[in-house]
Amino acid sequence: MATTVIQRDRTSVWRGSSVRSRARPLVTFGLFLLVILAVWEGVKFLGGGPWRPIGAGPGAPVVWDPPFRWAFANDLNLPHVWNIVYALGQPFQRNADQSLAEYLVGASLYTWREAGIGFLLGAFLGLLLATIFVHSRLLERAFVPYVIASQTIPIIALAPLIVFALGQGILSVVIIATYLTFFPVTIAMIRGLRSFDPRSLELMRSYAASRATIYWKLRLPASMPYLFTALKIAASASIVGAIIGEDTGGIQAGLGRVITTFNQYYITGPEKLWAAILAASLLGVVFFGCIRLAEVLILRGRTAPSTT
Amino acid sequence: MSGPDGIDRADRVVRLSGVGRVFARRDGSVMTALEGIDLDIRRGEFVSLIGPSGCGKSTLLRIIGDLISPSSGSAIVNGKPAERARLDRDYGMVFQAPVLFDWRTVEDNVKLPLEIQGLDAARRQARAAEMLDLVELEDFVHHYPWQLSGGMQQRVAIARALAFEPSILLMDEPFGALDEMTRERMNSEVQRIWERTGTTIVFVTHSIPEAVFMSSRVVVMSPRPGRIASVIDVDLPRPRDEETRESDRYFELVTQVREALRGRDGLTDPDTEAIASARRTSTEGAVG
Numbered sequence: 204m205a206t207t208v209i210q211r212d213r214t215s216v217w218r219g220s221s222v223r224s225r226a227r228p229l230v231t232f233g234l235f236l237l238v239i240l241a242v243w244e245g246v247k248f249l250g251g252g253p254w255r256p257i258g259a260g261p262g263a264p265v266v267w268d269p270p271f272r273w274a275f276a277n278d279l280n281l282p283h284v285w286n287i288v289y290a291l292g293q294p295f296q297r298n299a300d301q302s303l304a305e306y307l308v309g310a311s312l313y314t315w316r317e318a319g320i321g322f323l324l325g326a327f328l329g330l331l332l333a334t335i336f337v338h339s340r341l342l343e344r345a346f347v348p349y350v351i352a353s354q355t356i357p358i359i360a361l362a363p364l365i366v367f368a369l370g371q372g373i374l375s376v377v378i379i380a381t382y383l384t385f386f387p388v389t390i391a392m393i394r395g396l397r398s399f400d401p402r403s404l405e406l407m408r409s410y411a412a413s414r415a416t417i418y419w420k421l422r423l424p425a426s427m428p429y430l431f432t433a434l435k436i437a438a439s440a441s442i443v444g445a446i447i448g449e450d451t452g453g454i455q456a457g458l459g460r461v462i463t464t465f466n467q468y469y470i471t472g473p474e475k476l477w478a479a480i481l482a483a484s485l486l487g488v489v490f491f492g493c494i495r496l497a498e499v500l501i502l503r504g505r506t507a508p509s510t511t
Numbered sequence: 512m513s514g515p516d517g518i519d520r521a522d523r524v525v526r527l528s529g530v531g532r533v534f535a536r537r538d539g540s541v542m543t544a545l546e547g548i549d550l551d552i553r554r555g556e557f558v559s560l561i562g563p564s565g566c567g568k569s570t571l572l573r574i575i576g577d578l579i580s581p582s583s584g585s586a587i588v589n590g591k592p593a594e595r596a597r598l599d600r601d602y603g604m605v606f607q608a609p610v611l612f613d614w615r616t617v618e619d620n621v622k623l624p625l626e627i628q629g630l631d632a633a634r635r636q637a638r639a640a641e642m643l644d645l646v647e648l649e650d651f652v653h654h655y656p657w658q659l660s661g662g663m664q665q666r667v668a669i670a671r672a673l674a675f676e677p678s679i680l681l682m683d684e685p686f687g688a689l690d691e692m693t694r695e696r697m698n699s700e701v702q703r704i705w706e707r708t709g710t711t712i713v714f715v716t717h718s719i720p721e722a723v724f725m726s727s728r729v730v731v732m733s734p735r736p737g738r739i740a741s742v743i744d745v746d747l748p749r750p751r752d753e754e755t756r757e758s759d760r761y762f763e764l765v766t767q768v769r770e771a772l773r774g775r776d777g778l779t780d781p782d783t784e785a786i787a788s789a790r791r792t793s794t795e796g797a798v799g
């Protein structure tokens with residue numbers, strides 16, 4: 204059949220171009236990173252402190268003496284990229300067994316666990332609230348303003364209250380992560396659970412489908428693109444929540460603690476704080492990537508490839 | 512038992528008596544969409560509802576299917592109120608748009624009503640395969656809706672509507688969005704399916720050739736308020752094919768429907784006339 208052939212053709216063209224189109228964002232990302240590094244070191248080349256060999260102390264010979272001295276570009280405010288990389292291979296504190304890199308990976312995984320639990324709870328809570336709201340206009344009108352108001356309270360003001368109420372410990376951290384996570388999911392899913400084609404509701408009615416059936420077979424599957432958009436926002440938010448929570452909640456491990464500590468000892472090792480910030484953002488990217496991967500797998504096939 | 516009109520009661524799938532429907536407008540006034548509709552449809556009949564836009568034919572179909580309730584009169588389907596019939600899943604619906612779920616493959620779309628009905632997986636599978644065979648889409652079971660043409664999507668919708676063997680199939684301008692060639696092919700296809708399954712079909716259209724070619728009866732409606740202007744029996748022999756479209760009797764019937772639409776029997780209304788003549792010009796090319 205002619206149509207079959209056309210279909211097959213289209214499919215194969217799509218597969219061919221998708222390899223290229225998947226690689227393109229990575230290439231762009233890499234190029235952008237190079238630009239940032241070039242600007243970073245370019246500024247230091249013009250107005251940073253005297254350049255010394257990698258990892259060398261203040262007494263070492265000067266390799267390059269920049270013509271200007273800009274305060275924001277000195278080695279304390281803006282350490283050399285290679286010194287940050289070098290610091291990753293060194294012990295994270297004097298006489299420690301672990302290198303800074305190992306230490307940061309451990310701290311990141313610890314934070315990820317808290318953020319992950321908060322993320323799951325928040326996603327579930329968000330979905331639950333949205334489900335209630337789309338089934339009751341009355342409750343939606345009454346409670347959505349509170350949901351929105353909840354997010355206008357700065358988390359650093361609220362976090363101590365949560366810690367005070369629940370005590371120091373991982374539970375408080377998880378709750379803070381949950382608090383930041385449920386909001387995007389609720390708001391997106393109020394839209395998402397209504398995003399189906401209204402004619403399909405008539406179709407479901409003609410099948411005498413119950414509200415529960417309509418929810419599981421129509422509303423929820425139709426809302427998946429909205430859910431994943433919200434989850435991607437929630438993933439990064441949950442990590443921010445966990446880091447803030449660790450600091451306030453007195454957790455002795457995790458990126459929040461690491462960032463606070465390195466902040467206090469910034470003068471003796473600015474590279475370490477920068478490395479910790481790098482680890483935190485990398486964790487966010489990895490979490491985001493996991494959600495994106497789940498999205499690609501779950502939404503595979505449902506629309507023409509160009510739109511997913 | 513025979514009713515006053517001589518139709519055996521058990522044989523009567525749809526009985527509409529005195530059906531009317533008014534809609535409230537935004538400004539508070541009311542619009543009468545349908546008024547005083549009496550219509551009986553026998554088992555196994557193929558009835559088309561035809562009329563200009565705004566004559567309430569889709570509303571009437573939705574009243575039969577209990578997607579809209581009548582403001583007056585009653586709709587009895589399979590001897591029970593239309594709502595009961597809907598809850599008993601006596602209907603299959605096909606809309607103007609295919610309304611396929613884009614996250615389901617062709618096969619899973621056809622299985623949807625069967626899942627809701629609670630059939631087990633093996634029977635769902637068998638039934639879906641059978642239905643897709645019927646609409647000749649057996650090679651596309653694992654495709655997603657976006658990979659199919661409009662005509663193929665509408666065939667999936669028909670397979671889905673027939674999946675739980677409804678005693679009555681309601682079709683609301685199912686081929687309105689298709690080109691003329693595809694539409695004629697789909698007409699023959701529905702014709703064939705109807706002959707094979709024996710399902711009662713109520714078919715809304717505004718194409719005269721389509722109505723005449725497919726139906727055993729054509730119900731011509733007039734607008735404002737929607738009323739039945741006349742009912743024309745189509746006695747063309749079956750099976751109908753391309754030769755049918757070229758027969759003299761076919762042309763006579765097309766003319767008869769057209770004249771009924773124009774309102775020759777004293778129902779003339781300048782609007783209807785304008786719409787009917789516009790439609791005549793647009794369909795003439797296809798007929799000749």
